[in-house]
Ligand code: SF4
């Protein structure tokens with residue numbers, strides 16, 4: 001099929017249209033993005049069969065999604081930033097109730113001060129929530145990953161909600177070419193309608209999400225822990241199935257120019273684009289540098305990460321997120337704790353960049369590289385550093 | 392390991408699950424239970440007080456029956472042929488809601504709460 005020119009928001013809405021969910025519940029106003037605005041057009045035009053529930057808050061949006069999902073529906077929603085914060089109580093219940101809701105997130109900075117631009121800290125707060133959490137680098141990836149998210153989440157071995165993040169404005173509002181797929185392909189890929197095993201059914205009545213005190217709470221949480229672990233294989237299989245159908249390769253942790261690399265950037269989301277160009281420029285100058293892009297953040301693919309980094313001398317972890325008072329970045333903590341088990345721990349430099357949508361140009365990625373290598377050559381890990389902040 | 396569904400668990404198994412303190416591999420997923428298992432839960436264990444009926448003050452208004460949070464009250468025909476509350480102490484948690492709500496007759500309550508002996 002020939003490519004269509006769409007924003008990241010539009011790409012996700014188009015993908016959700018092909019999925020044709022039973023229910024979409026969303027709050028329509030800022031920090032909501034064009035994802036559900038566009039989707040509501042599809043509903044109004046009769047292009048989907050979806051029941052669109054226009055709720056009064058994100059807290060209600062996620063609640064309605066859980067209701068629809070426990071009734072057996074295929075459910076989609078979207079939010080960002082402060083909207084996710086308001087949703088957050090119910091976000092936890094979505095995973096513990098094992099509802100495979102797909103939530104697209106245009107990753108945006110959290111107030112305050114008020115800012116609506118690109119930053120991943122909002123979705124990284126899902127880290128401990130039991131959700132599968134993925135990030136896309138391009139609009140094409142956002143499109144593909146939205147469709148795949150339904151298959152992963154709804155798999156009977158998984159039954160967990162899935163978040164798909166795109167960097168706010170950088171992807172959400174920027175137009176790129178996206179190669180579409182057909183509705184038939186998506187329907188075949190997802191195996192038709194959702195087949196839910198656990199659901200509210202008058203003929204087989206059950207209670208879901210009950211009070212669990214000291215005597216059962218840990219057991220309930222352990223089930224989510226195991227589902228997260230089991231999802232790893234399902235994610236890998238789903239990515240492979242998608243590749244067979246579309247020719248587009250996806251991996252939980254991806255790499256570029258890593259085979260002979262001495263040093264590697266590690267990052268997530270749209271920043272990988274500039275990082276890749278920086279790698280090309282540095283390689284042209286004889287630097288042996290590569291890139292590792294974390295596509296799936298939760299569950300954390302530690303073994304895959306270790307395999308990719310086993311010959312790396314220095315890791316440069318760069319993230320568009322931050323955690324006040326922490327020993328480093330949010331992604332950085334996963335990187336470091338994974339490398340702690342490595343036979344030979346590489347040097348590590350950790351950077352926070354681009355908060356509130358601040359640009360980080362290719363030349364800055366090169367500067368980050370040079371600064372880090374200088375430190376590594378002096379035999380040191382570099383202390384966590386906020387790139388580009390004025391003193 | 393596939394997750395267990397609450398519909399896979401019978402009443403008999405549910406009683407075992409509580410008695411044997413099952414682990415997460417045997418428990419149904421998502422904090423779910425088969426329907427109606429609350430009937431096995433002895434909320435009566437919580438009680439420090441118990442209601443007592445003073446039948447001559449009861450006008451059979453059914454208020455206690457509707458207000459009882461644990462469905463511990465059934466209305467049973469008494470010697471006068473009228474319906475009066477009977478308390479199931481397996482479920483009655485001694486909350487006193489029935490006594491509080493009871494309008495009684497001419498200001499005299501038909502339910503009073505007494506210490507559980
Ligand atoms: S004391 Fe409470 S639980 Fe017991 S019968 Fe009265 S209302 Fe019901």
Ligand code: SF4
Nearest residue numbers: 449450452453455493
């Ligand atoms: S509320 Fe009091 S008067 Fe009414 S039925 Fe119950 S015991 Fe009788």
